[in-house]
Amino acid sequence: DQQVKQNSPSLSVQEGRISILNCDYTNSMFDYFLWYKKYPAEGPTFLISISSIKDKNEDGRFTVFLNKSAKHLSLHIVPSQPGDSAVYFCAASVRDSGYALNFGKGTSLLVTP
Amino acid sequence: GAGVSQSPSNKVTEKGKDVELRCDPISGHTALYWYRQSLGQGLEFLIYFQGNSAPDKSGLPSDRFSAERTGGSVSTLTIQRTQQEDSAVYLCASSPQVGTSNYGYTFGSGTRLTVV
Numbered sequence: 721d722q723q724v725k726q727n728s729p730s731l732s733v734q735e736g737r738i739s740i741l742n743c744d745y746t747n748s749m750f751d752y753f754l755w756y757k758k759y760p761a762e763g764p765t766f767l768i769s770i771s772s773i774k775d776k777n778e779d780g781r782f783t784v785f786l787n788k789s790a791k792h793l794s795l796h797i798v799p800s801q802p803g804d805s806a807v808y809f810c811a812a813s814v815r816d817s818g819y820a821l822n823f824g825k826g827t828s829l830l831v832t833p
Numbered sequence: 834g835a836g837v838s839q840s841p842s843n844k845v846t847e848k849g850k851d852v853e854l855r856c857d858p859i860s861g862h863t864a865l866y867w868y869r870q871s872l873g874q875g876l877e878f879l880i881y882f883q884g885n886s887a888p889d890k891s892g893l894p895s896d897r898f899s900a901e902r903t904g905g906s907v908s909t910l911t912i913q914r915t916q917q918e919d920s921a922v923y924l925c926a927s928s929p930q931v932g933t934s935n936y937g938y939t940f941g942s943g944t945r946l947t948v949v
Binding site for chain 2: 722724726754756761762763764765766769809811820821822823824825826
């Protein structure tokens with residue numbers, strides 16, 4: 721049962737524009753959310769996170785928005801750069817679970833020059 | 834070491850054979866996690882360790898899968914009598930302690946297992 725869903729398998733954006741990656745979850749117990757970035761043949765790399773007590777977290781070009789009522793979060797990358805081309809995974813956890821992460825299937829982002 | 838190290842990076846094995854996958858976490862990290870990514874799927878949680886104990890084994894897909902951790906450091910994931918559906922990239926991650934989610938985990942590059 722997929723509790724974290726990334727419904728867009730791929731996204732193509734022009735360099736300099738905004739990239740918006742979306743993620744939905746079904747488990748209302750999730751209280752911590754993370755985004756990971758993965759290049760081919762490498763392990764995922766932590767990008768940004770957000771606690772359920774917040775609705776926005778910003779780190780440089782990356783901003784994550786959380787809408788708890790809609791069980792939806794999104795990652796905004798502004799401005800997008802070719803080096804951002806990678807697979808982005810959304811993940812969620814429940815504090816009492818030992819922080820085992822539930823991952824989505826990923827969205828492959830391509831930033832074109 | 835500086836990062837999470839996994840070996841081997843690639844493993845091809847015949848159906849029915851046993852395999853061992855190794856993970857060397859970042860020195861001092863007490864929490865260690867195993868995930869796998871099958872083709873076209875997200876990362877699937879398998880098991881985590883706090884020190885040498887595994888409080889949550891719920892993700893192990895069958896009793897052919899087992900894992901251990903010794904000395905609070907190296908962990909081994911063992912798959913017995915491998916099946917073709919075991920083919921996946923097996924990823925290990927570590928963090929300073931369970932519950933340190935502010936910066937996520939640090940993942941290794943994974944072991945790509947192919948069962949033929």
